[in-house]
Amino acid sequence: MYLTSSYVFDSAAQAAARFAGEQAGFVYSRYTNPTVAAFETRLAALEGAECCVATASGMAAILAVTMGLLKSGDHIVASRSLFGATIQLFNNLLARFGVTTTWVPLTDPSAWAAAVRPNTRLLFLETPSNPLTEVADIAALSEVARAAGALLAVDNCFCTPALQRPLKLGADIVIHSATKYLDGQGRVLGGAVLGRREQLHEPLTVFLRNAGCALSPFNAWVILKGLETLRVRMQAQSLATLALAGWLESHPRVRRVHYPGLVSHSQHALAMRQQSSGGAILSFEVDGGREAAWRVVDACRVISITANLGDVKSTITHPASTTHGRVAPAVREAAGVSEGLLRLAVGLESVEDLRADLGRGLDG
Numbered sequence: 001m002y003l004t005s006s007y008v009f010d011s012a013a014q015a016a017a018r019f020a021g022e023q024a025g026f027v028y029s030r031y032t033n034p035t036v037a038a039f040e041t042r043l044a045a046l047e048g049a050e051c052c053v054a055t056a057s058g059m060a061a062i063l064a065v066t067m068g069l070l071k072s073g074d075h076i077v078a079s080r081s082l083f084g085a086t087i088q089l090f091n092n093l094l095a096r097f098g099v100t101t102t103w104v105p106l107t108d109p110s111a112w113a114a115a116v117r118p119n120t121r122l123l124f125l126e127t128p129s130n131p132l133t134e135v136a137d138i139a140a141l142s143e144v145a146r147a148a149g150a151l152l153a154v155d156n157c158f159c160t161p162a163l164q165r166p167l168k169l170g171a172d173i174v175i176h177s178a179t180k181y182l183d184g185q186g187r188v189l190g191g192a193v194l195g196r197r198e199q200l201h202e203p204l205t206v207f208l209r210n211a212g213c214a215l216s217p218f219n220a221w222v223i224l225k226g227l228e229t230l231r232v233r234m235q236a237q238s239l240a241t242l243a244l245a246g247w248l249e250s251h252p253r254v255r256r257v258h259y260p261g262l263v264s265h266s267q268h269a270l271a272m273r274q275q276s277s278g279g280a281i282l283s284f285e286v287d288g289g290r291e292a293a294w295r296v297v298d299a300c301r302v303i304s305i306t307a308n309l310g311d312v313k314s315t316i317t318h319p320a321s322t323t324h325g326r327v328a329p330a331v332r333e334a335a336g337v338s339e340g341l342l343r344l345a346v347g348l349e350s351v352e353d354l355r356a357d358l359g360r361g362l363d364g
């Protein structure tokens with residue numbers, strides 16, 4: 001762990017060569033750092049990417065992609081079902097600098113194609129989506145991007161490379177909030193952007209050097225430890241989620257379960273082509289609206305009440321009053337985020353304990 005802000009040179013000539021970029025090596029930890037570089041190398045290997053640039057958080061990764069690759073007058077086509085801060089970033093911040101966004105339904109490639117304009121430079125999505133676990137056809141959307149001369153960026157937070165490798169399916173850029181499953185234990189913030197070296201390395205590193213949202217070496221070290229257990233965690237958490245999804249689906253108080261690993265999911269076949277399992281997040285709708293949903297949340301003793309996800313501890317949230325609380329109720333309902341909907345991110349506790357926890361509120 002190199003908790004080092006700056007590096008000492010052997011000579012004035014070496015300092016000059018490092019600053020000029022004529023000699024490889026470390027200069028200053030806003031540029032890069034050996035521990036951060038180790039994280040970048042290993043995540044690139046996991047995603048099958050030529051290049052990885054680490055960032056201070058997932059949002060810093062998304063900012064780096066947009067600020068590094070876009071300019072005023074450019075246009076983004078983005079999924080309507082994105083992380084709330086990403087929607088705010090595109091609508092409120094990028095719009096102030098002349099970058100506009102058209103929002104389209106995640107699952108309809110023809111809507112993406114129809115939204116493309118001559119100045120479209122970026123297509124942006126998350127799959128599966130939050131909280132309804134809708135699945136994008138990455139290969140089909142990579143064709144839309146290619147035809148438009150634009151880049152397809154996939155926020156691979158929910159699956160991680162343990163379950164899904166978007167670059168292999170035709171995406172150009174993969175984005176991570178390392179805060180979630182890559183760390184896996186809710187300890188630190190981090191992020192990363194991955195893709196082709198000639199496309200990303202120069203613009204993203206120039207952006208990070210000058211904008212300063214570098215990953216801290218301590219956080220990189222924590223996330224490196226997380227990567228060592230990523231595959232087994234994702235497999236075990238996915239298996240537990242499938243078991244809970246099946247149980248919830250047969251529960252008389254549950255109207256609907258959204259989980260790509262269930263055959264009842266409308267895109268189950270596509271999900272199983274793209275992902276090696278359904279992942280560790282599901283949502284379900286209980287009878288009785290907000291009151292019944294809050295009763296389930298409040299009866300939890302093992303499951304933590306938080307909107308965070310990607311931890312080995314299970315978490316539950318009521319999207320309509322938290323993550324989607326600022327969305328107009330009519331828009332929310334139309335999108336399927338009903339008052340009875342709950343999102344569960346499943347951790348590594350015993351499935352029996354989780355079932356008992358949810359059952360207490362459902363049956364009570």
Ligand SMILES: *Cc1c(COP(=O)(O)O)cnc(C)c1O
Nearest residue numbers: 057058059083155157177179190
């Ligand atoms: C959490 C999250 C982000 C933002 O990541 P931070 O590390 O919190 O900045 C982006 N996308 C998705 C899908 C997320 O869940």
